[in-house]
Amino acid sequence: MKLNDLPTAPATAWTLARRAERMNPSVIRELLKLTERPGVISFAGGLPSPSTFPVAEFQAACERVLQDDGRAALQYAASEGYGPLREMVAAGLPWRVDPAQVLITTGSQQGLDLVAKVLVDAGSRILVETPTYLGALQAFAPMEPEVVGVASDAQGIAVDDLARAQREAPARFAYLLPNFQNPTGRTMSEARRAAVVQTAAALGLPLVEDNPYGELWFDVPPPAPLAARHPEGCLYLGSFSKVLAPGLRLGFLVAPPALYPKLLQAKQAADLHSPGLNQRLVAQVMQDGFLDRHVPTIRALYQAQRDAMLAALSREMAGLGVEWNQPAGGMFLWARLPEGMDAARLLPRAVDKGVAFVPGAPFFAGGPDGPEAARSLRLSFVTASRGQIDAGIAALAATIREQRQG
Amino acid sequence: MKLNDLPTAPATAWTLARRAERMNPSVIRELLKLTERPGVISFAGGLPSPSTFPVAEFQAACERVLQDDGRAALQYAASEGYGPLREMVAAGLPWRVDPAQVLITTGSQQGLDLVAKVLVDAGSRILVETPTYLGALQAFAPMEPEVVGVASDAQGIAVDDLARAQREAPARFAYLLPNFQNPTGRTMSEARRAAVVQTAAALGLPLVEDNPYGELWFDVPPPAPLAARHPEGCLYLGSFSKVLAPGLRLGFLVAPPALYPKLLQAKQAADLHSPGLNQRLVAQVMQDGFLDRHVPTIRALYQAQRDAMLAALSREMAGLGVEWNQPAGGMFLWARLPEGMDAARLLPRAVDKGVAFVPGAPFFAGGPDGPEAARSLRLSFVTASRGQIDAGIAALAATIREQRQG
Numbered sequence: 154m155k156l157n158d159l160p161t162a163p164a165t166a167w168t169l170a171r172r173a174e175r176m177n178p179s180v181i182r183e184l185l186k187l188t189e190r191p192g193v194i195s196f197a198g199g200l201p202s203p204s205t206f207p208v209a210e211f212q213a214a215c216e217r218v219l220q221d222d223g224r225a226a227l228q229y230a231a232s233e234g235y236g237p238l239r240e241m242v243a244a245g246l247p248w249r250v251d252p253a254q255v256l257i258t259t260g261s262q263q264g265l266d267l268v269a270k271v272l273v274d275a276g277s278r279i280l281v282e283t284p285t286y287l288g289a290l291q292a293f294a295p296m297e298p299e300v301v302g303v304a305s306d307a308q309g310i311a312v313d314d315l316a317r318a319q320r321e322a323p324a325r326f327a328y329l330l331p332n333f334q335n336p337t338g339r340t341m342s343e344a345r346r347a348a349v350v351q352t353a354a355a356l357g358l359p360l361v362e363d364n365p366y367g368e369l370w371f372d373v374p375p376p377a378p379l380a381a382r383h384p385e386g387c388l389y390l391g392s393f394s395k396v397l398a399p400g401l402r403l404g405f406l407v408a409p410p411a412l413y414p415k416l417l418q419a420k421q422a423a424d425l426h427s428p429g430l431n432q433r434l435v436a437q438v439m440q441d442g443f444l445d446r447h448v449p450t451i452r453a454l455y456q457a458q459r460d461a462m463l464a465a466l467s468r469e470m471a472g473l474g475v476e477w478n479q480p481a482g483g484m485f486l487w488a489r490l491p492e493g494m495d496a497a498r499l500l501p502r503a504v505d506k507g508v509a510f511v512p513g514a515p516f517f518a519g520g521p522d523g524p525e526a527a528r529s530l531r532l533s534f535v536t537a538s539r540g541q542i543d544a545g546i547a548a549l550a551a552t553i554r555e556q557r558q559g
Numbered sequence: 560m561k562l563n564d565l566p567t568a569p570a571t572a573w574t575l576a577r578r579a580e581r582m583n584p585s586v587i588r589e590l591l592k593l594t595e596r597p598g599v600i601s602f603a604g605g606l607p608s609p610s611t612f613p614v615a616e617f618q619a620a621c622e623r624v625l626q627d628d629g630r631a632a633l634q635y636a637a638s639e640g641y642g643p644l645r646e647m648v649a650a651g652l653p654w655r656v657d658p659a660q661v662l663i664t665t666g667s668q669q670g671l672d673l674v675a676k677v678l679v680d681a682g683s684r685i686l687v688e689t690p691t692y693l694g695a696l697q698a699f700a701p702m703e704p705e706v707v708g709v710a711s712d713a714q715g716i717a718v719d720d721l722a723r724a725q726r727e728a729p730a731r732f733a734y735l736l737p738n739f740q741n742p743t744g745r746t747m748s749e750a751r752r753a754a755v756v757q758t759a760a761a762l763g764l765p766l767v768e769d770n771p772y773g774e775l776w777f778d779v780p781p782p783a784p785l786a787a788r789h790p791e792g793c794l795y796l797g798s799f800s801k802v803l804a805p806g807l808r809l810g811f812l813v814a815p816p817a818l819y820p821k822l823l824q825a826k827q828a829a830d831l832h833s834p835g836l837n838q839r840l841v842a843q844v845m846q847d848g849f850l851d852r853h854v855p856t857i858r859a860l861y862q863a864q865r866d867a868m869l870a871a872l873s874r875e876m877a878g879l880g881v882e883w884n885q886p887a888g889g890m891f892l893w894a895r896l897p898e899g900m901d902a903a904r905l906l907p908r909a910v911d912k913g914v915a916f917v918p919g920a921p922f923f924a925g926g927p928d929g930p931e932a933a934r935s936l937r938l939s940f941v942t943a944s945r946g947q948i949d950a951g952i953a954a955l956a957a958t959i960r961e962q963r964q965g
Contacts, residue, residue: 165759165760165763165764165765165789165791165792165815166729166763166764166765167678167765167815167817167818168678168729168731169677169678169821170676170677170678170679170680170683170702170731171680172676172680173676173677173678173821173825176677176821176824176825177824178820178824199635200634200635201634203630203631203633203634204630206629206630206633206634208625208629208630208633211625211629211633212621212622212625212626212629215618215621215622215625216618216621216622219614219617219618219621220618223612223614223617223618224609224610224612224614225609225806226806227609227612227614227617227804227805227806227807228606228607228609228612228804228805228806229605229606229800229805229806230806259665259808259830259833259834260830260831262828262829262830262831263829263830266828266829266830270576270578270579270701271575271576271579271582272573272574272575272576272579273576274576274577274578275681277574277576288828288831291824291827291828292828292829294828295676295825295828296576323572323574325574325576353571354571357571357572358571358572359571359572359573383571385571386571394635398633398634399633399634399635400631400632400633400634400635400636400834400835400836401633401834401836402665402830402831402832402833402834409571409573411573412573414584415575415579415582418582418583418584418585418697419579419582419701421585421697422668422672422694422697422698422700422701423668423669423672423698423829424665424666424668424669424672424808424830425666425668425694425808426808427665427808428665428806428807428808428834428837429806430806430807430837431834431836431837
């Protein structure tokens with residue numbers, strides 16, 4: 154048998170789908186490569202602190218699950234997810250959810266992929282906050298939507314502009330991240346939530362609510378989810394990545410009963426089901442109220458890290474014209490450079506000084522939104538140690554100072 | 560705060576994507592519900608035998624991985640997959656593959672989803688065998704292809720008809736399952752493989768080769784993969800589901816270098832990455848040549864089960880006009896009822912007699928392909944015990960006998 158012995162064959166005519174022609178390497182992924190030099194303190198990543206992963210609990214759970222239920226854990230399983238886990242998810246939500254509405258997903262990223270498959274045609278409008286989570290834009294992109302950025306402020310999306318955008322042309326949904334948003338860290342206030350839901354309901358605008366960070370509050374829990382106020386009008390996405398561990402790739406989606414069967418079929422087509430072993434491990438670890446004991450330790454750690462970053466910013470940025478917010482939870486802080494400065498251009502110089510961040514512009518849907526976007530940057534306060542936070546913010550301030558003088 | 564207290568809101572205007580309007584519950588899934596009565600012997604499922612899952616090895620691997628590398632296993636990770644696993648995959652393939660061409664997927668089902676996202680526009684042609692794997696049709700469906708069934712025989716796809724279909728209008732790819740195909744159990748001969756590759760290369764027709772069952776051969780290994788003969792013209796999909804365990808949801812995709820970046824971007828958008836814990840478990844279990852010791856035990860078991868089913872068929876079906884093939888590996892056998900009989904109509908009667916199978920018609924792309932399709936059925940020989948095989952085939956024969964007389 155001779156392999157590869159083909160008579161002067163023409164090159165195979167791989168033809169890309171239109172959506173693939175448009176796919177580009179993630180801007181952030183490319184930027185992050187810059188930051189991967191040894192010795193660089195990174196505020197760039199979106200990784201939870203690995204010190205919070207309950208490794209010992211997962212060890213015990215592995216032993217137990219494989220011992221008691223190993224063959225079932227390793228076999229094909231239902232696309233809906235593992236029953237006991239779906240029940241725990243439903244019981245843990247602050248509104249009345251039937252476990253039959255819960256679909257376990259391979260991370261909440263997959264939830265976004267399924268939502269787009271079921272709700273988005275080429276050219277369908279999706280309304281998003283400005284800025285918004287880049288991973289969601291990437292998940293929606295293969296379905297070729299028209300993504301429309303809606304004006305937003307420190308409280309979240311602006312209700313007037315949301316209504317205006319929906320009246321202009323009906324959207325398939327508005328994608329909202331009300332708690333400790335990625336990238337800004339901002340939280341939608343109680344009043345804003347009430348107004349958003351009322352507006353959406355009045356206009357028949359469906360909402361997709363993404364809540365990976367909601368449990369990571371510092372002083373007080375955030376207001377109730379949008380879905381709790383209007384369950385029929387919301388698709389709700391949650392995740393185990395920030396409260397247990399992201400490497401298991403488990404999230405969930407809570408769907409109005411009318412949408413569930415389509416999402417389930419999309420799930421089945423996408424990967425049959427999420428890993429049964431992982432679902433059992435999470436269910437095993439979560440039983441007996443483990444999260445009630447564990448999540449407060451994550452909150453305390455992240456709050457202390459946020460405080461360290463706020464203190465370092467106050468100390469180091471004095472007089473530089475830099476502004477930043479004070480997130481009430483989550484993993485990220487949002488800052489703005491002095492007028493005329495560009496975060497993407499600052500990044501290589503900052504890396505030269507040993508510190509990295511993510512420029513804000515890529516998070517603005519439809520391209521950078523003028524000088525405001527170019528000046529913004531995202532700082533994660535959860536991965537670096539407190540000593541690194543001090544040193545990294547000092548290095549960032551030194552870079553900005555040089556830039557102002559240069 | 561009053562929840563759900565909205566002023567006479569209209570129902571939310573959820574608008575489904577065109578593809579979702581067309582999604583229907585899997586015919587087979589609906590049929591399988593029929594078969595889930597207690598006491599029914601099922602030849603219907605596509606599940607590997609759980610007795611083959613190396614539970615003890617996974618227990619040891621869990622302990623080791625979480626002990627040595629727990630925090631990395633539980634953290635976010637690269638979309639490409641876990642490096643050592645990608646190297647093992649590349650090294651295990653019978654042609655020269657760079658680990659950089661290997662993308663770890665959440666089961667090979669996800670590989671099919673990614674392939675469709677990158678290569679299929681609405682209306683793009685995909686050429687498939689007749690019959691073909693239903694899960695692939697489901698994975699491709701969200702991208703709205705035109706699926707074209709190509710004539711096939713006991714050796715696999717018919718080369719003349721493949722060439723004719725490609726000349727009629729160029730397809731984005733032909734989807735082929737050369738080894739122990741689902742649903743028929745048939746294997747593409749050496750000569751047919753050579754002819755398919757030569758034809759595809761001559762016409763510039765890309766091939767997508769799906770090989771979940773290739774390791775499950777009984778007497779001799781199947782001929783070399785299509786991808787080994789024409790690596791630039793083939794996308795190759797593999798799986799750990801049949802040689803280790805499906806519940807971990809791990810497969811892989813080997814892509815020509817020109818396509819890899821797009822598939823990687825689609826993967827990142829779909830679920831960021833496949834679970835790092837699962838990838839490390841598989842790599843840990845596979846090291847030191849475990850599969851070389853383990854897979855022969857699966858082959859021996861499945862071969863004995865196939866032999867038991869063939870013997871039972873010879874014994875019980877004598878004189879009934881039923882035909883069946885003799886698969887050289889895999890999990891399935893394909894049978895044909897006497898002329899005029901319909902497998903879907905037979906199924907409820909068979910279930911009444913305590914035995915279940917999958918009717919063949921749904922596997923024919925573009926709807927049942929006439930009386931040939933309606934007469935066919937798929938029998939899995941791997942899940943039922945040998946005693947159940949004897950009893951189940953006897954019950955099936957009794958059903959057919961009654962039907963002939965009825």
